Structures are given as C-alpha cells and as structure tokens.
Amino acid sequence: MKDHWDYKTIIEPFRIKSVEAIPLLERRDRERALDRAGHNLFELLADEVTIDLLTDSGTGAMSATQWAALMLGDETYAGSRSFQRLRAVVHRMTGIEHIFPVHQGRAAERIIASTMLGPGRVVLSNTHFDTTRANIEQAGATALDLPEPYGPRDTADFKGNTDLPLLKAALIEHGPAVAMVLVTLTNNAAGGQPVSMANLKATRALCDTHGVPLFLDAARFAENAWFIREREGGFDTWAIPDIVRAMFNLADGFTMSAKKDGIVNIGGLLACRDDAMATGFRNQLILGEGFPTYGGLAGRDIEAMAVGLEEAMDVGYLRYRSRSIAYFVEGLESVGVPCVQPAGGHAVFIDCGALLPHIPKDQFPGQALGAALYLEGGIRGVEVGSLMFPGSKLELLRLAVPRRVYTQAHINYVIEVAERVVARKDSIRGYRIVEEPPFLRHFTARLTPA
Numbered sequence: 477m478k479d480h481w482d483y484k485t486i487i488e489p490f491r492i493k494s495v496e497a498i499p500l501l502e503r504r505d506r507e508r509a510l511d512r513a514g515h516n517l518f519e520l521l522a523d524e525v526t527i528d529l530l531t532d533s534g535t536g537a538m539s540a541t542q543w544a545a546l547m548l549g550d551e552t553y554a555g556s557r558s559f560q561r562l563r564a565v566v567h568r569m570t571g572i573e574h575i576f577p578v579h580q581g582r583a584a585e586r587i588i589a590s591t592m593l594g595p596g597r598v599v600l601s602n603t604h605f606d607t608t609r610a611n612i613e614q615a616g617a618t619a620l621d622l623p624e625p626y627g628p629r630d631t632a633d634f635k636g637n638t639d640l641p642l643l644k645a646a647l648i649e650h651g652p653a654v655a656m657v658l659v660t661l662t663n664n665a666a667g668g669q670p671v672s673m674a675n676l677k678a679t680r681a682l683c684d685t686h687g688v689p690l691f692l693d694a695a696r697f698a699e700n701a702w703f704i705r706e707r708e709g710g711f712d713t714w715a716i717p718d719i720v721r722a723m724f725n726l727a728d729g730f731t732m733s734a735k736k737d738g739i740v741n742i743g744g745l746l747a748c749r750d751d752a753m754a755t756g757f758r759n760q761l762i763l764g765e766g767f768p769t770y771g772g773l774a775g776r777d778i779e780a781m782a783v784g785l786e787e788a789m790d791v792g793y794l795r796y797r798s799r800s801i802a803y804f805v806e807g808l809e810s811v812g813v814p815c816v817q818p819a820g821g822h823a824v825f826i827d828c829g830a831l832l833p834h835i836p837k838d839q840f841p842g843q844a845l846g847a848a849l850y851l852e853g854g855i856r857g858v859e860v861g862s863l864m865f866p867g868s869k870l871e872l873l874r875l876a877v878p879r880r881v882y883t884q885a886h887i888n889y890v891i892e893v894a895e896r897v898v899a900r901k902d903s904i905r906g907y908r909i910v911e912e913p914p915f916l917r918h919f920t921a922r923l924t925p926a
C-alpha cells in the first residue's frame with residue numbers, strides 16, 4: 477500500500493487559508509526593470525518578481541496557530557508571559573539554561589563578537605556564514621573555514637561536516653587564541669548540506685581536549701536533524717525533537733536566526749550554559765537590543781517564534797520540506813541544469829560554471845544565469861560565486877525555497893523556465909561591473925552585459 481509520500485506529486489502538509497497575489501509581468505517590463513536595477517537582482521522591487529527565491533530567510537508563511545499566537549503577545553517590558561513561553565520551548569528543545577531573544581541572527585553574532593572576540597582571537601568553523609564572518613572580522617578576530625573538501629557533484633551524505641584533522645591541527649596551531657568552534661547547521665555556504673551527529677560528537681571531543689567552547693549556528697537546526705534521521709545509521713527510529721536535543725547536548729551555546737527554521741518573519745536567539753558568559757551577553761544585549769526578556773522583539777513576535785520552532789520539528793513537515801527540495805533538484809537536472817548534489821535542506825545550488833563554460837569567471841556565470849531566469853520567467857535567485865566572493869572557486873546560483881510558500885506547481889513553472897533558458901544557453905552573455913562599493917559588493921554593484 478502506498479502512503480502519502482510514495483507518489484510523485486508532493487502533497488503539501490497544509491492547505492491554503494489566506495493568499496497573496498504574485499506579480500505576472502510582460503517580458504518588456506522585466507527588461508526595463510532589470511535595466512533600471514543595473515542588472516543586479518537585489519535592486520528589483522517585490523512587484524517586479526514572480527517567484528522570489530532570493531532567500532529562505534524571513535520569507536516563510538506563518539501557520540494559523542502562529543497568527544493566533546500573535547494575539548497572545550504580552551508586551552510587558554520586563555518578564556513578559558511571552559518570554560516565559562519561549563524560554564520553556566527553547567529550554568525543552570535544547571536543555572540550555574541561559575536563553576536570550578534577539579531581533580535576528582546577526583544580532584546574536586554581534587553580541588558574541590563584542591564579548592568574546594578581539595584582535596588575535598580565532599574562530600574555527602565548518603564554514604562561517606557571511607554575516608558571521610563579517611562580525612568576527614569587525615571585532616579584529618580571524619574566521620577560519622575548515623569544511624570537508626567536496627566537489628559540487630560529489631555525492632556524500634554529510635557534505636556540511638567539519639574537516640576533523642584540519643580542526644585538530646588548527647586547535648594545536650592557534651592554541652589559546654581560539655575563542656570558539658562554531659558549527660553551522662546546515663552548512664548554508666556549502667550548499668545547505670548537513671552535519672552528521674558523528675562529526676558533531678568528534679568536534680565536541682576535540683573542543684574538550686583543547687578546552688574550547690563549542691557553539692552552533694543553528695539557523696537550520698530542524699532540517700539538519702531531519703538529514704541525521706534519514707541518512708545517519710541508528711537514528712531512523714528517533715523522534716526529531718530527540719535528535720535536536722542530542723545535537724544541542726553537544727554544545728556550550730548557540731546563535732540562531734529564527735527567520736529560517738523558526739518560520740517567523742523576524743526573530744533570533746542567543747543561548748549559553750555558562751553563567752559568566754551569560755552575564756556578558758546580557759549586558760551587551762541591553763546595550764543594543766533591549767531588556768533580556770524581549771531582546772529587540774515585540775511580545776507577539778516572541779509568541780510566533782515559540783510556535784514556529786515546534787512546528788519546524790514536525791516530521792511530516794520536514795519530510796515534505798526535504799522532498800520538495802529534492803524534487804526541485806531532480807526537475808532541474810532532468811532539463812539539463814547541473815545542481816550541487818545531493819539536494820540540501822533549503823535551496824538548490826546551480827553549478828553555473830559547468831552550465832555556462834563559455835562565460836569566464838570574471839564575467840560572473842552565476843549572475844548571467846540569474847538574469848536570464850529573471851528575464852525569461854520573473855524568477856529571482858542569488859549569485860554565490862565571484863561576484864559575492866571575489867576569488868571564489870565555484871560559480872553558483874542559489875534558488876532558496878521559502879518555507880510553506882510555494883506549491884509544486886510554482887516549482888514546476890521554475891523548472892519549465894529553466895528548460896527554456898537552457899535551450900539557448902550558448903547565447904547567454906556574461907557581465908562586467910560598472911560601479912561597485914568597497915565591500916559586500918554583490919548587494920549594490922551595477923553591471924552591464926559584457
């Protein structure tokens with residue numbers, strides 16, 4: 477007998493109660509919009525984009541339960557009921573004592589940077605997300621990425637893992653300068669690939685040997701737990717919350733952008749076990765975010781986050797979520813679009829270096845494909861290649877999938893658009909930059925066809 481999940485059609489584990497119109501434009505309107513935007517997709521307006529796959533951050537759809545929870549928001553300045561509820565959920569989930577709400581993930585990163593980092597300090601990671609790296613460097617410290625070395629088409633179950641021999645060598649080399657090891661779950665910059673429990677445990681053991689705290693960047697903690705359940709021997713009968721708890725049991729603390737697996741439009745968390753560390757965090761939090769029981773959020777945002785964190789651990793939701801990303805990758809591959817394999821948790825990453833070999837790296841193949849998908853069908857992705865990271869090895873276009881927002885029909889449409897673009901791929905031209913800021917150039921650079 478077949479169950480819901482054995483069919484080719486993906487049954488979304490929700491039905492739609494409230495809808496939002498999406499803009500459908502004429503091609504010449506898109507041409508005009510792209511011109512005005514300086515061929516930079518970040519400069520497009522919402523009304524100019526049909527399917528927006530720029531990010532999965534803060535773009536999820538809240539459930540009816542979350543919308544109802546908003547009405548319970550307690551806006552008491554200090555000691556609100558909403559914070560008590562969030563604290564209970566996060567404490568149950570992680571077992572970690574000191575829990576602080578923040579307005580989004582990078583606020584937690586900034587608090588860590590201002591309390592634990594400074595010139596000469598080093599942070600070691602499987603791969604730092606770009607805001608994490610920027611906050612570390614802003615404090616004068618060094619961020620070192622130590623991912624296991626995989627190519628985009630190598631298939632392995634846990635391509636987000638930390639390279640353990642390199643981590644050990646770095647812990648020895650940098651000794652007491654190492655402020656923390658920070659493991660990003662899932663590894664966004666490395667294709668949304670997961671980290672295994674075994675790799676996390678071994679990382680913990682190395683941290684213990686060297687007396688260094690282990691933190692998690694837990695933005696996509698639930699998607700990571702799902703992959704552990706599916707792919708790592710011995711976890712297939714575990715409940716997702718138990719896997720989540722086992723991951724956090726290995727950590728001394730975490731940062732979290734709740735705009736991903738928290739399924740809220742704004743919110744984040746910072747947490748730790750150590751009392752003295754918590755005092756430092758609390759003081760910085762008051763300086764920049766607000767009193768520690770609201771941390772830059774309204775009580776209603778905190779209520780929605782408490783509900784969203786639990787919804788993200790629902791096994792049916794996670795099965796649908798990972799199936800829909802895998803379906804997207806399979807569809808793109810079937811029309812000749814090479815993707816990073818295997819499918820990650822939150823996005824597909826198209827290997828534009830392989831798809832458009834006639835476009836040199838300094839003419840940004842990822843940006844060229846991004847512009848072509850926009851012109852053809854109003855789809856917006858984000859280049860992750862030489863434009864975003866000068867000197868980057870890979871030329872990727874990320875199509876991130878917002879949570880619970882698009883249906884299989886929307887994804888089918890994107891695949892059809894991609895098929896048309898592939899049919900004339902040899903005519904796609906690269907870009908050159910005509911104007912760029914001194915840092916983080918991908919956000920505001922202006923480009924012109926080469």
Ligand code: F0G
Nearest residue numbers: 531533580581582605607664695733735
């Ligand atoms: N850590 C990871 C792994 C992230 O992916 C992000 C954000 C952050 C931290 C920062 O969190 O945006 O709430 O301040 N990633 C988004 C993205 C922006 O598109 O991947 P934030």
